[in-house]
Amino acid sequence: MELSVMLSILLKGMWISVNIFTLTLLFSLPLGLIVAFGRMSGNFVLRNIVKIYISIMRGTPLVLQLMVVYFGPYFIFGMELSSNYRYTAVIIGFVINYAAYFAEIYRGGIESIPVGQYEAAKILGYSKTQTFMKIILPQVIKRILPAVTNEIITLIKDTSLAYVISIPEMFSEAKAIASSQKSVMPYVAAGVFYYIFNYIVATTMEWIEKKFSYYKIS
């Protein structure tokens, strides 16, 4: 196989990896905030349901979760789903897993904001929503950026786990070419692509962190 052919197959796979990555972030970042609110809720039942959800998401392998989301509807409920469902399944699997991790990061960030910030806002007459959106959330985002960057970098590498439900993302393609061509080159090339992808994302996150460095949180 020519190098250019191999690279174009890998790049097609990478496009799918990028899509999984983007869609996962798009849904899991906001969902994580909602989950964090549930986790901090004053309602005992809600709080504990969310706690169990987070515990399962963090306590079992993501690979296994992807398989349950993909095969579950058929084996548990006997639902016949088209093979295109695998794309939906991979996004659902990643989103519910990452939302759990993001929720815990948000919670840590929210709980680290001094109570005095809430009190000052209350005395000045801000409503609860205004206080959260204008005073608390911006400070939370600054605090959690390093931890979020960590998760995002992990996510890039985790997209390769989609191979277990036969999503033709970059790692699946590399594996397929490697076994048919009996060569390690596809793995090397995929590794380089993952690294470049990561490098771009890490640099972007560093730039965003710098944007937030104009003030210090006391």
Next chain:
Amino acid sequence: MNILEIKNLRKSFDTDTEVIRNISLEVQEGKVVGIIGPSGSGKSTLLRCATMLETIDSGEIIYMGEHAVKTDPDGKVIYAPASQLKKIQGIFGLVFQNFNLFPHYSVIKNITDPLITVQKKSKDEAFEIARKLLDKMGLSDKEAAYPCQLSGGQQQRVSIARALALNPKILFFDEPTSALDPELTGEILNVIRNLAAEHMTMVIVTHEMSFARDVADHIIFMDDGVIVEQGSPEEVINNPKNERTIAFLSRFER
């Protein structure tokens, strides 16, 4: 006219320790009330109850004749409805010991944002009010700075400006100099002295005895959740009668 009236206020944390035990007081318009007393005597809790940062166990809090909270005959505490509380909230301001400025906002935005967000003032009007107050606080050159770039004294002056911008009828100070280095307390005390000269109604919890004596019209000495002695500074600080007041004041150089 009484700006603030507190009647038979009680507050406990947990169930057994009562921090405020039946306190009543009045603050008349244009007067400065100084609250002194040892740590743990309930001074700050009293301010936090009056500003509704803490809920009370029983009693009444009345701002300009309107009940913020009252207690019915069977001991049930009733707060005014939200819309009325919001109106009452606008009557008072509070300056915190730790300033509690918003670190992500510049100095001027700390002052203008509540005006725009809460009082729905126009941007121009808000900036005009803020610039006037910063000028009064001697911080005109700091409007673009962020709180982390200021000294403690400057931060506290910004927080006083932020409170004044909303034009409160009464301003509470919760140990406004306790978090400051000794050489910075003077600038804050001067700001408060100037406000007193303008007849701003104020309630000041402080450990600065000579300042309290100079600035206050009325001194309240609290210990163990009760008002032990009150009266003019002359009476309470210079000629205390109660032995607890005498013991407390003897620890300060006068």
